[in-house]
Amino acid sequence: LQNFGGEWSTKYSRLWLLWANSSGKMNTIFTVVNDKYGGRPTARIAPHMLITRDAELIKRMNAVRSPFKRSEWYTALRLHPTRDNITSVTDESVHSDIRNRMSPGYSGKENTHMESDIDHRLLDLFDLITRKYSSTAQNFRPVDLSRIITYFTLDVISTVAFGQEFGFLKSDSDPFGYIANLKEFLPAIIVFGAYTELQRILRLPIFRAILPKSTDKRGLGRVMGFAKERVEERFGAKPIVRQDMLGSFIARGMMQAELESETLTQITAGSDSTASALRMTLYFITTNPAVYTRLLDEITTAIAIGRVSRPIIRDAEARRLPYLQACIKEGLRMYPPVTGLLAKEVPAEGAELEPGKFAPGGTWVAWNSWGLQRNQGIFGPDAEVFRPERWLPRESDGQDKDEEGGEERRLERMTETVGLVFGYGRFGCLGRGVAMMELNKGIIEVSGEILCFSRLMQCTSPWIYSALPNDKMPRCCSASTYKPSTPPSPSPRSALVSFSIRI
Numbered sequence: 001l002q003n004f005g006g007e008w009s010t011k012y013s014r015l016w017l018l019w020a021n022s023s024g025k026m027n028t029i030f031t032v033v034n035d036k037y038g039g040r041p042t043a044r045i046a047p048h049m050l051i052t053r054d055a056e057l058i059k060r061m062n063a064v065r066s067p068f069k070r071s072e073w074y075t076a077l078r079l080h081p082t083r084d085n086i087t088s089v090t091d092e093s094v095h096s097d098i099r100n101r102m103s104p105g106y107s108g109k110e111n112t113h114m115e116s117d118i119d120h121r122l123l124d125l126f127d128l129i130t131r132k133y134s135s136t137a138q139n140f141r142p143v144d145l146s147r148i149i150t151y152f153t154l155d156v157i158s159t160v161a162f163g164q165e166f167g168f169l170k171s172d173s174d175p176f177g178y179i180a181n182l183k184e185f186l187p188a189i190i191v192f193g194a195y196t197e198l199q200r201i202l203r204l205p206i207f208r209a210i211l212p213k214s215t216d217k218r219g220l221g222r223v224m225g226f227a228k229e230r231v232e233e234r235f236g237a238k239p240i241v242r243q244d245m246l247g248s249f250i251a252r253g254m255m256q257a258e259l260e261s262e263t264l265t266q267i268t269a270g271s272d273s274t275a276s277a278l279r280m281t282l283y284f285i286t287t288n289p290a291v292y293t294r295l296l297d298e299i300t301t302a303i304a305i306g307r308v309s310r311p312i313i314r315d316a317e318a319r320r321l322p323y324l325q326a327c328i329k330e331g332l333r334m335y336p337p338v339t340g341l342l343a344k345e346v347p348a349e350g351a352e353l354e355p356g357k358f359a360p361g362g363t364w365v366a367w368n369s370w371g372l373q374r375n376q377g378i379f380g381p382d383a384e385v386f387r388p389e390r391w392l393p394r395e396s397d398g399q400d401k402d403e404e405g406g407e408e409r410r411l412e413r414m415t416e417t418v419g420l421v422f423g424y425g426r427f428g429c430l431g432r433g434v435a436m437m438e439l440n441k442g443i444i445e446v447s448g449e450i451l452c453f454s455r456l457m458q459c460t461s462p463w464i465y466s467a468l469p470n471d472k473m474p475r476c477c478s479a480s481t482y483k484p485s486t487p488p489s490p491s492p493r494s495a496l497v498s499f500s501i502r503i
């Protein structure tokens, strides 16, 4: 790999990688490395490992008939003590068989409750804010939005996966100690991905006891136990039949033991990723007054002309709001939630990764999703800035047709590139539809809620004001209940929202 630039020690050992992995700043360190070594998109990060921010190479490696395959890095994603899952399996044919059987369930076509399930969890979120976090002049009750957003995505995924919410929002707590345990596990997964020999040691029977198992009282193991119970209910003498993801997987012949491992993966893959996207996007929107105002103007107008359902916007309606869509794409671009290495392996015969640069068979090529989304050639010189306007068509001055296909091509390239935050091709995210539905609904409804709560009850906008029955905080935004001439209740109540930003 001597043709590829990188820190000098990466030729000899994985220590630099270990340092980068455990620094908490892996995303920016890899981006600096990709920038520093001649500005080439691919650099060396370990004796056998490269990292790339080249969108074309990432697509080539992930494409359906590509000879590249998953590297052993993926085996670190095995959470069950004895069974692989869709994300950890490295055998191509086993992976594609599981994927074929799981895709219909994830797609939502066979999950008729999906949209209403998400709506109910969003209402639970607002109910929690109303119950516990609306401050009065005497009683100051700020809420950490980051924490409860994580509760929201966990309750959503358990509901859409197997028809029962965990109950994070109802109890306003982490009833299983799951989040704390995952915080310990995720960094370990990252290290085990680079040092795969550690995994082999951990799989020895004497070490299995420290891995999570369904009989544990707390942590990942407890969630595993919860998932196991839900799976058991679908088998046996009087099985529960429900049209949800689990129902779809069973209909496609997945066995009970397989499902116990897959449901745990669904939860880990589907909650933290979406929670990061939601909280970072909300953070950027609500701390940019110009963006925030424009977004609320868009929704207020849409409500006024009857294009938005209440109490929760429909997914199809949200897709028709261009500025909301621009904010969501820009949020995903600024903070791609998955920054793990996801390394693919070069086929035995080797491959030319960049013009004139060959990598031998067996080389691992990791992705730098952060750097990929900061490509100034694609997103413009202000790629470091949160600016949703970049996603809106620019007025044509008649000259942009000369610039590589003009405005249409510019938007297309950006959209293709930001779509890569969900991976690509045969390894692409199966939960993308669920995640986008949560974002479409969550971003706009929570943005409105924050504004509603953060103004004392002097609000006049139809978006933020409706009647206040029984001195309760309202679910606002009903255009029909908007009475601008009626002053709202004078009692000063608000919810103060803070974000603790975790990356």
Ligand code: HEM
Residues within 6 Å of the ligand: 062, 086, 087, 099, 157, 266, 269, 270, 271, 273, 274, 277, 336, 337, 338, 342, 421, 422, 423, 424, 426, 427, 428, 429, 430, 431, 432, 434, 435
């Ligand atoms: C904004 C939220 C999300 C992002 C950014 C995201 C991103 C990703 C990425 C980058 C991959 C791996 C691609 C690779 O290995 O090359 C992936 C895989 C996967 N994701 Fe997501 N994801 C999100 C939400 C979800 C949700 C909500 C679910 C479940 C409902 C989910 C389920 C999965 C599954 C099952 C896979 C494995 C697919 C396979 O191995 O074939 N994800 N996701």
